[in-house]
Amino acid sequence: MQREALSKGFVYTLLIIGGLLMILPFVWMISTSLKAPNEVMIMPPKWIPDIFHWDNYVTAWTMAPFARYTLNSLVVVIASTIGELITTILAAYAFSRINFYGRDIAFAVLLGTMMVPGEVLLIPNFVTLANLGWIDQYEALIIPWLASIFSIFLLRQFFLSIPKELSFAAKIDGCSDFRFLWSIMVPLAKPALITIALLKAIGSWNAFLWPLIVTSSENMRTLPVGLTSFSTDAGTMYELLMAASTMIILPMIILYIILQKYIIEGVARAGIKG
Template sequence: MPTKGVFSKGFIYLILIVGSFLMLLPFIWMISTSLKSPGEVTALPPVWIPADLKWENYQEAWAIAPFLRYALNSVIVTVLSTIGELLTTILAAYAFSRVQFYGRDIIFAVLLGTMMVPGEVLLIPNYVTLANLGWIDQYEALIIPWLASIFSIFLLRQFFLGIPRELSYAAKIDGCRDFRFLWSIMVPLAKPALITIVLLKAIGSWNAFLWPLIVTQSKEMRTLPVGLTSFSTEAGTIYELLMAASTMIILPMIILYLILQKYIIEGVAKAGIKG
């Protein structure tokens, strides 16, 4: 039995190592390509380790387009949309988990059903709505449609359901109203779930490409992912500069994830499937 257990664990570790390597392989290739010369990018067989590391590719990639403006737009959109989604999620999750009102469960079920609608189906109706409001090529178009997330509401609602109701009873006895109970007790206890929501939202907003591409028309309103199209011209794609810019763009999100990754596991685990 001990020998069998060792082999079982060894096999599991092997699968995890292989899976991790396959997941990291695209990132390794991206970083490697960002340091290559133009000749090494198209060489066959592929060159994994450049003969001469071209660090100047990063400087050239940053200068080829107004990436400072793109970065500012990405920060504004990411921060404001994340804060907005966090507020709507907290209020909606509390309502669906603690407040009794007519049709609560039916409304929540309908909202969950909207998660099955592909996002691409909503692109045209959303664009037409924003065009009628005059928000195309404005921050409003990049931020307001993404101030609420059914998945985030579901995740936080499940977490709220796991908090003992005795806390709310005790708070009401002490004269604590619902709003104060939410912000003073529920929100601090839900810190892991809230950090998970913030992290997932920040990564998704920072990396968004299709929607910003559709609703922005001027360079001044583009975000970083859309700015990557600057490296694709009629003459072809400058792959080494494209990979250098891509590396710079995803680096902040990787750092953020590495700092907060433990909260994702904790937040999802504690949310469970209650309710």
């Protein structure tokens, strides 16, 4: 009994330490966002500013066209998430249910591409898009991200766990492949699909490097790129940068809190026979 309590105490202590470590940067971000410029860099660091500078948020928002950035980010996130869901559903169905020549090899090759580091592809992708004339357009921000091998893999595993007889039964009932996919498979795969959509939305919302490279005009920038407005030749305005960052991550945190039970269910269930 005592040993159990002891080991439980140990586990909780570890979890609390882990949790604190995870939350520390966020606390620091919020703290900095409320400081006066001269408090940001002082040693020893100050966790709680003397005066809470809420006006930092207003200044940050108005310093750059953040409304435009937000619009761009929303367009990119929504379009690439919907697009990825469509490609993922279709590809996962094909790789799990349709017997076509070379299917398994094609799938192995796709998985293989996951091992190529994304940075390697930056330049070739940029050149391709430049030749298509898409640089500094929504196309450049969206189209390269319409498919994800990882999502296809995740959903394929989920589809494989759905018994084959279900598709036989549907076939006998007079249900076409597409109809079966749409009215049986997709509803069943809801947890996996929500996971995929959420991971995509977060990734896309936070994407920095790619939008930075393919956009040049103010009008096409997304929120993370917009944060660079606070870094100038004269230095970085950390308090404003942090205020803007806080505003940017807020929607994702809220989204995650609402949907987190699906994420965990989706990741845990993929690959396990349901």
